[in-house]
Amino acid sequence: MQRRDLFKLVGLSIIASASLLSPISLEASSVSSTSGKDVVIVGGGFGGLSVAKALKKADKSINVTVLEKREIFMSCPYSNTYLGGMQGVTFEQLTHDYYAPAAKYGYNFVQCEVIGIDREAKVVKTTTGDFGYNVLVLAPGIAYDYTKQFPSWDAQKISLVSRECPSALMPGSEHLALKRQLDNMNDGNIVIVPPQKGKFRCPPAPFERTSMLASYMKQKKIKGKVIVLDTSDGTFAKNKAFMETWSDLYPNIVEYHGKAPIVDVDVKNKTITYKENEVDVTIKYEVCNLMPYNKVSPVIGMAGLQTTKNGFVAMNSTGFQSKTDPNVYVVGDCVGHGVPASGQTAIWSGKRASLQIVAQLNNSTFDVKSGLPAQAANVCYSMVNTNPAEAIMVQHEFVADADTGNINAVPNVPKPADGSGKFRSKGTGKLTTEWYNGVKRELFS
Amino acid sequence: MERRNFLQIIGGIGTIAVFPSLIPTRLFAENGQMFVGYGKVKLVDALGKPLLAGKLKKETAYIFNYPFVGTPSMLIDLGTATQKDVTLKSEAGDEYVWKGGIGKESSIVAYSAICAHQLTHPNPKESFIKYFKKGEKTVSCSQDKVIVCSSHMSSYDPASGCKNLGGDAREPLASIVLEHDIKTDELYAVAVVGVGKFVDYFDAFGDEMEQYYKGKREAKAEVSVQTKTVELKKYSKEVIGY
Numbered sequence: 001m002q003r004r005d006l007f008k009l010v011g012l013s014i015i016a017s018a019s020l021l022s023p024i025s026l027e028a029s030s031v032s033s034t035s036g037k038d039v040v041i042v043g044g045g046f047g048g049l050s051v052a053k054a055l056k057k058a059d060k061s062i063n064v065t066v067l068e069k070r071e072i073f074m075s076c077p078y079s080n081t082y083l084g085g086m087q088g089v090t091f092e093q094l095t096h097d098y099y100a101p102a103a104k105y106g107y108n109f110v111q112c113e114v115i116g117i118d119r120e121a122k123v124v125k126t127t128t129g130d131f132g133y134n135v136l137v138l139a140p141g142i143a144y145d146y147t148k149q150f151p152s153w154d155a156q157k158i159s160l161v162s163r164e165c166p167s168a169l170m171p172g173s174e175h176l177a178l179k180r181q182l183d184n185m186n187d188g189n190i191v192i193v194p195p196q197k198g199k200f201r202c203p204p205a206p207f208e209r210t211s212m213l214a215s216y217m218k219q220k221k222i223k224g225k226v227i228v229l230d231t232s233d234g235t236f237a238k239n240k241a242f243m244e245t246w247s248d249l250y251p252n253i254v255e256y257h258g259k260a261p262i263v264d265v266d267v268k269n270k271t272i273t274y275k276e277n278e279v280d281v282t283i284k285y286e287v288c289n290l291m292p293y294n295k296v297s298p299v300i301g302m303a304g305l306q307t308t309k310n311g312f313v314a315m316n317s318t319g320f321q322s323k324t325d326p327n328v329y330v331v332g333d334c335v336g337h338g339v340p341a342s343g344q345t346a347i348w349s350g351k352r353a354s355l356q357i358v359a360q361l362n363n364s365t366f367d368v369k370s371g372l373p374a375q376a377a378n379v380c381y382s383m384v385n386t387n388p389a390e391a392i393m394v395q396h397e398f399v400a401d402a403d404t405g406n407i408n409a410v411p412n413v414p415k416p417a418d419g420s421g422k423f424r425s426k427g428t429g430k431l432t433t434e435w436y437n438g439v440k441r442e443l444f445s
Numbered sequence: 446m447e448r449r450n451f452l453q454i455i456g457g458i459g460t461i462a463v464f465p466s467l468i469p470t471r472l473f474a475e476n477g478q479m480f481v482g483y484g485k486v487k488l489v490d491a492l493g494k495p496l497l498a499g500k501l502k503k504e505t506a507y508i509f510n511y512p513f514v515g516t517p518s519m520l521i522d523l524g525t526a527t528q529k530d531v532t533l534k535s536e537a538g539d540e541y542v543w544k545g546g547i548g549k550e551s552s553i554v555a556y557s558a559i560c561a562h563q564l565t566h567p568n569p570k571e572s573f574i575k576y577f578k579k580g581e582k583t584v585s586c587s588q589d590k591v592i593v594c595s596s597h598m599s600s601y602d603p604a605s606g607c608k609n610l611g612g613d614a615r616e617p618l619a620s621i622v623l624e625h626d627i628k629t630d631e632l633y634a635v636a637v638v639g640v641g642k643f644v645d646y647f648d649a650f651g652d653e654m655e656q657y658y659k660g661k662r663e664a665k666a667e668v669s670v671q672t673k674t675v676e677l678k679k680y681s682k683e684v685i686g687y
């Protein structure tokens with residue numbers, strides 16, 4: 001059916017093979033070929049851009065096209081330092097144009113929104129035309145799931161809450177809105193609600209944000225608290241390191257509540273209601289950062305890929321091929337591997353996927369177990385203080401998991417060897433900035 | 446003898462100084478040479494006196510700038526003999542051979558201190574690259590006696606050509622070819638083997654070149670005659686590593 005629609009759309013009468021389907025729209029015509037080595041990547045975030053660059057570096061004869069709905073790149077990593085008003089951090093630092101790496105590495109960048117995927121015909125449907133592929137890479141990141149978390153909220157309420165209590169787990173207006181609210185806030189509380197269930201983007205991010213906003217309140221002498229309403233009962237990512245920091249630096253500012261599911265938000269009166277010990281508690285807020293449940297982007301549904309119990313994409317063994325279709329790869333936050341949804345993991349997965357794709361397109365093989373266990377495959381720094389800049393870190397080793405057959409991550413939260421005995425340090429604060437600068441170089445230069 | 450060692454390297458790849466086209470392909474990367482000879486430069490201490498191989502503190506990282514005024518390299522006497530004739534692979538898949546350490550114990554090595562991942566390097570303010578000596582633990586890998594870039598936790602084994610052990614790097618640190626004059630015990634840097642990241646480095650760190658070397662053009666000049674070699678902890682005010 002998709003195939004018939006496609007023909008209608010472009011007014012073509014007969015197209016014999018999938019590869020001949022491209023180019024079939026004006027915009028697509030400049031970016032498609034019939035080389036038999038067409039790779040289409042959905043999503044120009046951390047995962048997608050990594051695949052594009054790695055493929056072109058490895059094999060210039062592969063025709064790579066990135067389809068991305070945004071006009072400019074914006075980073076979530078490091079954005080909490082911007083929200084916390086850390087000295088020297090600008091919004092510009094979080095952004096980049098897409099054209100520089102596309103020109104440097106020779107891949108195509110097309111700004112458009114993917115609206116359908118026909119795996120049988122090997123075609124991706126977008127707002128600017130259709131793209132044929134030999135291999136498809138899905139790196140569309142996450143979506144929010146307010147509906148599942150708040151079944152009684154209608155679309156209007158969801159829209160209102162997402163605007164007034166911006167989540168800022170996806171880059172863009174949400175971050176700017178949250179920053180504006182922080183800049184304009186009066187004395188009073190900031191309420192932070194981490195995603196209350198399931199796997200979510202950057203497990204330490206809500207707690208890094210807690211630290212950054214506590215630091216902001218302290219620096220600006222704003223009277224109030226940063227109240228965290230969590231459901232994890234204190235066993236969140238890098239919890240010991242965050243807790244130690246909060247009690248050392250923000251003892252009267254950060255107030256952490258575990259097992260505190262949200263009941264409702266009243267944006268008009270700026271109150272939030274949660275349950276604590278079976279009792280509804282309502283508190284006032286000045287700024288509320290509500291991060292809803294995460295789920296995979298709807299793009300995954302468009303491709304009809306099989307998912308795991310927790311809704312992420314079922315992966316084939318320890319590689320990045322989907323279990324459903326050997327011509328469809330998935331990288332970044334959507335993967336069903338037991339790895340953290342982080343930018344660095346997205347880069348790691350992107351590079352690894354590209355090795356397998358190059359092998360597939362050149363009729364050779366890639367051993368998906370090679371290089372495993374991978375030591376220090378993911379390292380994640382979290383800034384916890386703005387003045388002076390101090391941070392904590394976690395490092396993960398990626399291993400092949402005998403039970404799931406997929407990749408699993410083994411975490412380690414070390415202390416620096418600076419004799420302080422604390423998790424946080426100024427050196428780690430500097431490393432956080434260095435990590436971020438390196439990641440930007442990785443994607444863009 | 447160490448001179449012979451160096452000549453062996455040259456010998457191993459033909460008379461490259463004269464006929465670059467004769468270098469076997471395994472010593473080439475797709476986009477450039479894997480072996481580049483630069484001027485022969487003497488390693489001297491902070492006072493300008495020749496640095497003597499026998500006087501190097503064992504398992505201590507020193508920094509000297511080579512092959513360019515603005516590109517830091519790391520010198521270490523590992524204390525024990527290194528491996529020899531290690532075949533290494535660049536990310537692009539090109540192979541090259543690292544000959545091994547020099548000095549009396551074949552234990553002295555030198556590498557570009559620009560991380561093969563995303564170019565983190567020591568500067569006068571700070572260094573996120575560090576050598577972890579025997580017994581010293583890093584979270585980046587299970588081995589000691591490694592060079593670690595804590596930016597994204599890439600670790601390298603200096604006793605085997607700085608082969609990448611863990612983290613995000615996909616190729617070894619470029620190695621600096623050293624010559625040892627056994628009569629005077631002096632050390633010279635003469636060439637770079639592997640993938641030097643110098644072009645990308647200069648592109649990425651224009652501001653830093655301005656700050657520390659008066660400008661990019663000045664920083665890009667090749668080092669000549671001699672290069673100051675100081676302990677990493679003196680070269681950088683702060684050395685940070687996990």
Ligand SMILES: Cc1cc2nc3c(=O)[nH]c(=O)nc-3n(C[C@H](O)[C@H](O)[C@H](O)COP(=O)(O)OP(=O)(O)OC[C@H]3O[C@@H](n4cnc5c(N)ncnc54)[C@H](O)[C@@H]3O)c2cc1C
Nearest residue numbers: 043045046047069076077114141202332333341342343344
């Ligand atoms: C506050 C915060 C802090 C973080 N800090 C860190 C950190 O310090 N370190 C770290 O490693 N990670 C961090 N992360 C996590 C990191 O941002 C993500 O893990 C990473 O972005 C995932 O990469 P991805 O490629 O899967 O998704 P993304 O980077 O989100 O890219 C997905 C892209 O797909 C595009 N897209 C989606 N749907 C479509 C469509 N239909 N058509 C076209 N394009 C589409 C999107 O516009 C987007 O650009 C942080 C995240 C947050 C929110």
Ligand code: FES
Nearest residue numbers: 560562563594597
């Ligand atoms: S720059 Fe060294 S590990 Fe990334």
